[in-house]
Amino acid sequence: MAEPQPDVAPEHTTNGSATFSLENILNDKHDTIEHPTAMGDVATGPAEGWDEEDVDKPPIEGYCIECEDQPAQVLCENCSDAYCEVCFAAQHRKGTRKRHAARPLGQEKQNKKAKANNGTAVPRSSSSAVSATQSLLGTNKSNGTTTNTSTTVSGTSTPATSVGPDVDDNLMKVDEQAEGSGDEDAEGELDSLSEGWQRIVGKHTTNGQPAVGAKxxxxxxxxxxxxxLRLTLGERKYLRLLEAALSVSEYTDKIDTIGFGLSKAKRIVHQIRELCAIMSGLVLAADYKQGQELFQDKDFESNSEFYQQIFELGRRHKIMNPEKMRTTYGKLIYLLQDSQSSDVKDLLNFSCVRPIKxxxxxxxxxxxxxxxxxxxxxxxxxxxxxxxxxxxxxxxxxxxxxxxxxxxxxxxxxxxxxxxxxxxxxxxxxxxxxxxxxNRDPCDQMIVLLKQHFHPTQAKDQKSSLAIRSGRNGARLSHDHSKQYAYVLQSLTLWREILHDMFHLWSLAEQDLLSENVPYRLRDTGQGLNRVQAAPKTSRMMHNILHKAQTSVGTWIGSSVIHMGDHNVPNALMFIDKYTQIYRILLPICNTLRQIPLLAEKPALRSYIDDEFGSVDNLVRDILGDFFRHGFDGSGADNFFDAGSCIDGRLTSAWNWCSSLEKKRYFHVFLLTGFVGFDGEW
Missing domain, CATH: 1.20.58 (Methane Monooxygenase Hydroxylase; Chain G, domain 1)
Structure with a gap:
């Protein structure tokens, strides 16, 4: 029996691609469907996605061939391509390209100039490859002078570690010089660990201020x-009004959807006006005199400064308190993101965004x-x-x-x-x-515990081993003990660097999100519809932080890919949300380990610990060893291609370990110390 035909014939665009009609949504030919543009109209050009690169676009002369947004600083002698320092060290010199030599572009220009004047080029020494690599990671040449660069952490400069072409993947040879052997007493060991940590990230105090001697x-x-700037008492009153208005708003439900009717620009303007009206009503209820002033002209444009101030208060409060506004901040930032569109500004007649104070x-x-x-x-x-x-x-x-x-x-x-x-x-x-x-200091504490209990010079039995094998206990990576130790150390070091510069990253993330020149696409990323948007400023800062961490630890194990603007991390908001959760993972673990000796003071609990784990020290080592093994094993992704050792995959593995904590045999110890969950209050 023939199937009934639809009442409406399918529509097509001028280039032959099907439009976003109901019939085309329900059929099997999804590749030919055009996605509506940001303003609700049907696209007329060929379909493009975030994963489609413009292969015909020529590289900009004088800029890095990899990132294409930074001036080229070095030339790879093997590939004859120009790179910036970060891209060459973090992206290019990987795998078989590890031994590629490079020289600064300034030196190449000097050679050409000398050749033009004297007919011969300036001779280069046989160690040019090593000196060029050191110039990338340890020196800068300016005005004919060579000055040592350094990694700046907490305002204090520490010499950067030079990474030569023959660097070994084992980080232990470097650590042994700073930390001493495992036969020393506990006090001497902790002193050496402290010295080793200062060698990696520089001198700092627990409150984040630079040490004496720094500028x-x-x-x-x-x-x-x-x-x-911290909110005043009067500003906090308006903050509560904003949170109340956002909590009842259905902005994302009505905007981030594939619907018909009003154009997207008109829907955005309608929702923004509705939110402003709700806030004005709340102001009227709280302060009748000020509310009357807002309603005097019944014009949103004349009160634009008031709304800008309210929205800025919410953004400022969230940055200072990442644990607050967990459901309303995303709604606020998406509203402001839409308000930056030129079409919306024309209809709204004012801007909702102003710089953070x-x-x-x-x-x-x-x-x-x-x-x-x-x-x-x-x-x-x-x-x-x-x-x-x-x-x-x-x-x-x-x-x-x-x-x-x-x-x-x-x-x-x-x-x-x-x-x-x-x-x-x-x-x-x-x-x-x-x-x-x-947020940052738990990373320091975990690094000290890692070195104290699992340094390769102290791993004498199977329980002390951090070795993992792909396919065993859910692991997706295969590392021996030394390699896993270095992998965990560099991951914690990277997290520490990210959290140290989190306010700077957050500022850049908001600039990317609220940029007028970087539009987003509403796409199904496998976890629902998400706004996929490039974040060039945040990405560049992350590459600088990654380069700093790589230079600090001396080598890098695993992938150095940073997901940004793809289906894993759709936009800068998702990136910030991921890395503000690090303390939710590490802080409960640190609190539990700190309270275990107090539990052991009670005879009944001491007997339980001795019978189940052998001793307090064995219990601590069991918890730490399991976290360092399976919190950094590449697991936790939805599929094989998203799992592994990439920058974001390390955090995914840690969250995966947290989700399985109740299955661990030491879970009752966590409960005895007051643990209520990785999303609870401590």
């Missing part, structure tokens, strides 16, 4: 450019940046903690901090910059130190 003032100046911006407006270079700023922003300290010491630090704050606030107060505003800036810097302690 403290310049560190604070650079850092303050990305530290948002940072500490440096406030001080710069009032010509008070010298506050950040004052010697007292270290004392005024120092985070005070009570662990392992007497009450007298804590009170002494509190009084010193209060005196420093009052001195600075009275010294730098001026017209337009009140003492309260100066205090607000100092408190904001202190909030940044608190963020680093909670």
């Amino acid at each position: 403290i003032g310049e560190w604070f100046v650079d850092r303050a450019k990305f530290i948002p 940072t500490v440096h911006l406030v001080l710069e407006e009032h010509d008070a940046v010298d506050l950040l270079r004052d010697d007292l700023v270290t004392v005024a922003t120092k985070e005070i903690y009570s662990e392992g300290r007497s009450r007298r010491e804590v009170q002494k630090d509190i009084k010193a901090k209060e005196r420093a704050i009052e001195t600075l606030s009275s010294k730098y107060a001026r017209n337009g910059l009140t003492q309260e505003k100066v205090r607000q800036c100092l408190y904001s810097i202190g909030d940044n130190h608190a963020f680093l302690r909670v």
Whole structure:
């Protein structure tokens, strides 16, 4: 029996491709269907996706052939291609290209100039390959002089590790010099571990400030450019209004969908106006006088400054508190992303976006940046903690901090910059130190524990081995103990570097998301419809951080691919969301390990630990060993191609380990220490 024919014939575009009609959605020929554009109209050109590159586009002369957005700095002698320093070290010199030699482009120009003048080129020494590699990772040539570069962490410079062409994949030879042998006593071992960690990432304090001897003032100046200003009491009232309005809004449900009717631009404008109307109503309910002013002209454009301020408060609060606004921030940033479209701006008649108010911006407006270079700023922003300290010491630090704050606030107060505003800036810097302690320092603690218990010189039995094999216990990688040790060390080092510069990364991520020149595509990434958008600024910063981490550890194991703007990490918002979760993984583990000795003080629990695990030390080693093995084994992806050792895959494996914690034999120990989940409050 013949199937009934549809009432409406399928439509086609001028180039022969089928449009986004209902019949074409339901049939099997999906390759010929055109996706609607961002403004709701049907595309007229050939279908293109995020994974389709323009192979006919010629490289820009004078720029890196790999990233195409940075000036070329070195020339690969084997491939005759020009690269920037980061791309050559992180992308090109892999696998069989490991021994490729390179020379700075400036040297090539000097050779050509000498050849033109004298008829002969400047001779190069036999060690040019090694010197060129060292110039990539350890020196910069400027104006005929050679200066040593360094890796800057927490404002302190540490010499970069030179990686030659014959670098061995085993990192242990480097670590042995800094950490000593496993036969030393516990105190000497911890001292050597501390020295080894300082060798890798530089001197720093627990509150994120640079150590003595560093250029403290310049560190604070650079850092303050990305530290948002703490919200005042009055601003927090408007923040609650924004969160209330976003919680009842159905913005993403109505915009990020394949629907018909109004064009997407008109739907976006309608939803933005509706959200602004909700906020105006809440303002009227909270403050009748101010609400009357908003409703006086009944014109959203005349109140644009008020709405910009409200939206900026939400963005600023989220950056300072990543654990807040977990469901409403994504809705807010997508709304602002759509509002940046030229069509939406024309219909809305105002912009919803304004720059984030940072500490440096406030001080710069009032010509008070010298506050950040004052010697007292270290004392005024120092985070005070009570662990392992007497009450007298804590009170002494509190009084010193209060005196420093009052001195600075009275010294730098001026017209337009009140003492309260100066205090607000100092408190904001202190909030940044608190963020680093909670988010970054667990990475430091895990690195120390890794070196303390699993250094290759101490691995004497099977329980101490971190070796994994693909296909066994869900692992997707095959590493021996030394290789897995180095793999975990470099992953934790990379996470530490990312979290140290998280505020900077967040600022760049918002610039990419809210860019007027970088549109997004609504695509099915396998996890529902997502906004796939390139993030060039965030990606570039991540490559710089990766290059810094690779230089610190001396070698790199596994893939160095950074997913950005693809089906794994659709946009910069997803990237930020992934890496702000690191502390949710590491902090509960660190808290549990810290409380295990306290549990052992109770006779009944000590008996349970001895019977089940042998000793407290064995219990700690079992937890750490299982995490270092199967939290970094390449597992956790939906398919084989997305699994492995890429930059984002390491975090995926860690989350996969967290999801299986209740199946571990030491899970009851976690519960005894107060563990409620990796998404709980500690």
